[in-house]
Amino acid sequence: TQLLEQSPQFLSIQEGENLTVYCNSSSVFSSLQWYRQEPGEGPVLLVTVVTGGEVKKLKRLTFQFGDARKDSSLHITAAQPGDTGLYLCAGGVGAGKSTFGDGTTLTVKP
Amino acid sequence: DAGVIQSPRHEVTEMGQEVTLRCKPISGHNSLFWYRQTMMRGLELLIYFNNNVPIDDSGMPEDRFSAKMPNASFSTLKIQPSEPRDSAVYFCASSLQAESSYEQYFGPGTRLTVT
Numbered sequence: 001t002q003l004l005e006q007s008p009q010f011l012s013i014q015e016g017e018n019l020t021v022y023c024n025s026s027s028v029f030s031s032l033q034w035y036r037q038e039p040g041e042g043p044v045l046l047v048t049v050v051t052g053g054e055v056k057k058l059k060r061l062t063f064q065f066g067d068a069r070k071d072s073s074l075h076i077t078a079a080q081p082g083d084t085g086l087y088l089c090a091g092g093v094g095a096g097k098s099t100f101g102d103g104t105t106l107t108v109k110p
Numbered sequence: 111d112a113g114v115i116q117s118p119r120h121e122v123t124e125m126g127q128e129v130t131l132r133c134k135p136i137s138g139h140n141s142l143f144w145y146r147q148t149m150m151r152g153l154e155l156l157i158y159f160n161n162n163v164p165i166d167d168s169g170m171p172e173d174r175f176s177a178k179m180p181n182a183s184f185s186t187l188k189i190q191p192s193e194p195r196d197s198a199v200y201f202c203a204s205s206l207q208a209e210s211s212y213e214q215y216f217g218p219g220t221r222l223t224v225t
Contacts, residue, residue, distance in 0.1 A: 031212055048212075048213055088153065095166075096158070096160060096212060097165075097166060100155075
């Protein structure tokens with residue numbers, strides 16, 4: 001079973017702070033997705049990383065795929081209350097199927 | 111463009127009753143996934159279809175759960191009989207399966223409460 005471990009499980013910070021959350025595995029993934037889920041809604045796709053070492057930026061969010069394609073990180077600069085939510089990473093395990101991590105619950109206080 | 115549509119958004123039922131959850135995937139997508147999310151277990155894949163055919167149902171908890179996809183634009187997840195431990199949020203997601211594409215688009219979910 002290919003497992004994705006996310007850390008930290010919970011993170012509570014003040015508006016304006018920077019943060020990094022991690023997604024780690026002992027398995028290699030052909031691609032990895034990050035999703036954000038707000039209360040009462042379904043997960044929303046943020047980004048896909050495919051190439052080892054790849055860095056993608058989405059406004060204040062920076063996503064990095066590890067060189068060995070086993071891990072990924074999400075860095076948020078100057079966090080805002082609107083960034084609050086559950087951040088999930090997911091890795092492809094074949095035939096279109098993905099395995100999801102348990103997520104990091106982020107709370108940004110105004 | 112319409113995203114994944116799920117109905118109902120909320121369902122409250124009594125133990126032993128039959129529950130049917132419905133999903134309309136994004137037009138043109140050829141894969142459909144049913145997930146269950148709880149605080150204790152996170153997001154669990156129950157079953158997924160490709161081109162309307164069930165590919166992997168290893169996550170279906172037991173025989174009380176069944177899923178169908180009669181055509182490319184509709185799927186149902188049925189629980190009969192329902193039990194309190196089935197209480198969870200059920201998500202449907204769809205994707206356009208390609209060789210290296212695993213991007214999924216989720217519906218808003220159905221919050222099921224079994225009393």
